[in-house]
Amino acid sequence: MPAAARDPVETIAPSPVTFPAASPTVRSLSFEDLAVDYDARFGRASAREQLLADILKPYLHREHPVIDIGTGTGNLAYQLQAKGFVVTGVDLSPRMARIAARRLCSRVVLADAFDLPFRNASAAQLCSIWLTHVVGNPVRVFLEAKRVLRPGGRYVVLPVGVPEAGGDEISDIIESMNDQLSRSGEARLGLAWRTTGENLLLAEAAGFHAAHVGPPAYFSYYQSPMEAAAAVEARLFGSLLRVCGREWHSIVEPTIARLRNLPSPYAPRRRRSGVQAVIELEA
Ligand SMILES: C[S@@+](CC[C@H](N)C(=O)[O-])C[C@H]1O[C@@H](n2cnc3c(N)ncnc32)[C@H](O)[C@@H]1O
Numbered sequence: 001m002p003a004a005a006r007d008p009v010e011t012i013a014p015s016p017v018t019f020p021a022a023s024p025t026v027r028s029l030s031f032e033d034l035a036v037d038y039d040a041r042f043g044r045a046s047a048r049e050q051l052l053a054d055i056l057k058p059y060l061h062r063e064h065p066v067i068d069i070g071t072g073t074g075n076l077a078y079q080l081q082a083k084g085f086v087v088t089g090v091d092l093s094p095r096m097a098r099i100a101a102r103r104l105c106s107r108v109v110l111a112d113a114f115d116l117p118f119r120n121a122s123a124a125q126l127c128s129i130w131l132t133h134v135v136g137n138p139v140r141v142f143l144e145a146k147r148v149l150r151p152g153g154r155y156v157v158l159p160v161g162v163p164e165a166g167g168d169e170i171s172d173i174i175e176s177m178n179d180q181l182s183r184s185g186e187a188r189l190g191l192a193w194r195t196t197g198e199n200l201l202l203a204e205a206a207g208f209h210a211a212h213v214g215p216p217a218y219f220s221y222y223q224s225p226m227e228a229a230a231a232v233e234a235r236l237f238g239s240l241l242r243v244c245g246r247e248w249h250s251i252v253e254p255t256i257a258r259l260r261n262l263p264s265p266y267a268p269r270r271r272r273s274g275v276q277a278v279i280e281l282e283a
Contacts, residue, residue, distance in 0.1 A: 028092060028112070029134040029191060029238055031072060035095035038073050041236040051219045052129055052158060052275065053079035059156045059212075059280050060085060064124035069113050069145065070131030074100025077107075090116065113141045118148040125149075127156040129275075132202075133193050134238055142206030142281075149283035154211065157281065159199050161216055161274040168269045169262060170228045177232070177255040178239050184247055191238055196277040203281050214278030222268040229259040 031038060053076055060066055062084050068077045071089025073096055080087045081104065089108040091097045101108040111117050113128075113135060126145050132138050145155045194202070200210055223231075233256055235241060243252060259265070 028114075028136045029241060030093040031091075031096050031134075031238070031241075032093040033241060034236060034238075035073065035093060035099060037234060037236050038096065038099075039075060041231060047219045047221065048273070049075045049079045051217060052076055053083060055158065055214070055217055055275065055278055056080065056127055056129075056156060057083060059154065059278065060125055060127065062086075067116075067118070067123055067126045067148070069116070069126055069128045069141070070134070071100050071104075071108065072096050072130075074103040074108065076129050078103045114144055116144050116148050120147055121150045121153075123148045123150065123153060125154050125156070127158070129158045130160040132157060132159050132199055133191060138194070138199070138202045139205050142203045142208060145281075146207050146283050151283060153283045155203075155208065155281040155283065157199065157203070157279040158275040159194065159196065159277065159279070161218065161276040162193060168271050170223065170225055170259065170269055170271060173255060173258050173262075174228070174232070174237075177251055180251045181239060181243060181247060184251065196279065199277075199279060203279070208281040208283060210279065211282040212278070212280040214280075216274060216276050217278075218272045218274035220270055220272055223271050224268045225259045225262040225265040227268075229256045229265075232256050232259065 034041075056076070057080075060080070065086045065088060066077075066080060068074075068080075068087055068089045071077050071091050074089045077087040077089045077100065087104065087107065089097070089100045089104055090111050090113065091100060091108070092110075092112050094110055097108050097110045109117055113131070114137065126149060128141075132141070135141050142155075149155060196213065200213070203210070231237070232240065232252060235243075240252065
């Protein structure tokens, strides 16, 4: 919809609270360069989409359309469609959106979550899976979600989960790489791992209140050290999208070598990933 046809965004009162993590100068992380390989990044783990769709289902109502902000390749939205929901996906990346459009029979909009092409108070329910850690300014996303939701409408947010402590040896090596990257002066723009409490504070700053907060949920998948090394080499992680030069040489290359040097490197290990909470926000 052209911008002129939209209701003005200025009707939303700006939040009196400011957070350092919400700097408007930090860009969102478009997954444009990950699109082709995105659906393969967990190897044999379609269990992920099933699990997350099952978690979302009780929070959504089939009689109202759902808007999935940051839909990616539409994998979750597709599972919801299969369960009888009418879902429209929104994503910043043209390649991700094109894959989603094929999957969702064109119910996809190429747009920034900061500027959604929907009218004020026009939606009953929104969801986002693994979005809040990749947007440059989460308060702007929450403000925009609040704008398009009807009073009493719901925004169900599933933030990415952090690996469990004492997890598998592959996770330990990759977490150590991520720690080194975040400590090395060159910021990983657009990536910020937030706790549930921090996400709630940001949502409340935008005028939401938490209707319900559900527990973390994890799914299992199997991956060998060699497959994990190949995934790192191919940058199939948001944390690697903008790493190059010195950091790649001193942090990422040794990580690849550590993975390849694990015992029985072709033997799949059981790994876990998931969501840190289910956050149901009421507008
Ligand atoms: C980690 S992926 C999650 C995709 C999907 N929800 C899933 O669970 O597989 C994050 C997605 O958010 C998109 N994204 C990042 N910033 C965005 C923004 N400001 N507006 C819309 N989409 C955005 C990325 O392009 C990417 O497709």
